[in-house]
Amino acid sequence: MAKLDIPNAADDELVRSAQKGNMDPYEELLHRHRDKIYARAFSMLRNEEEALDVSQGAWVKGWQRLKQFQHNSSFTTWMTRICINLCLDFLRKRQRQQTDSLDKMEEETGGVERWMEVEDYNPTEEMERSELRKEIDAAMAKLSYEHRTVLVLHEFERMEYKEIAKSMQCSIGTVMSRLFYARRRLAKILISLKKERKS
């Protein structure tokens, strides 16, 4: 059997070799995708150190469970889900340690914004894509973790309501409600950032 050309091998080939216990192909997979996994952890946790720890934990878990990977999805999708689950576990632990915040109390009802009119928001107006990304990033950082998580999972991971409900251990109704208020709140923050920019 020909020796695997690790730098030029496809992800799938590397995974199959790593599933036999070879660590070198797994190291190559890590080098290829570590930024993506770290970025997902950071988008959910909003803390560089915690994101680093959780992303490394995801790679450790990935190795330990690699034999369970059935090749039904891409390796990066599988790894990202491991990372998301670790982030959710981490956030749940952190949430338990904190006292209830105003965000938590308002989470289901939407708080005051339920009764507020949403101003028109035109995202593409006068903005470059990179600028808009930065602004969205800043707005996402201001959301509560429940709102941010549901948006990340739906908008960036393209997960369906039922998948999100399963991951976040809540009902589909709660997902719909969280997503609704997360979007309205994000719009409100983006409008205020736009006003700050203009002034």
Next chain:
Amino acid sequence: MKQEDRLKIQAWLDDELAPKESARIADLIDNDLEAKELAEDLRAIQKALDVGEKPAVLEDSREFYWSQVERQIEAEEPITENVQPELVSGSLGNALRWLIPVGSLAAISALMLNFNSINTTPDLLETGEPGIEISLPSPVNSPSGLTEGSGTIPEEGSPTTPEVGVFSFEGTQNGGNLSSPEDPNTLPESIENPER
């Protein structure tokens, strides 16, 4: 507009509604100004998020990052290896967890009964019949594996020897060996479930 309809407008935009409900919400958006405005607002946010996320890049070097992951993998691997024998002999281990204390209790009870019988013998001696011999079956080693004493109860004050009226429970002592590999105290405390 009811909150339920607002959430359904959102679900309609996310393509999460069943066909029949989807048609009803589409009709509502066409004919209700508030519904139409809400759909436009939500669509604007969707469009904004379509630009994607700001990329986050790791500052650690590839080698350093991998070395940390590798170290964690190696640190956790021996635990995984130790799991296997326990998983194979899990039912035996569970049984022993109960059998050991029960067996020990039985042994202690038997010993206490035996001591009680020794304590009663002086009463016999006090009856003024020294040197009574209690005939016990021979041979000394019974088929049950219990080692019996001579069966002769000595007179008061005579030197006591280990075999006097004592049954030693060799079999039980071996069975209750706490340093045996099946001892729960020597088994790994917790094993992480590989499945979430």
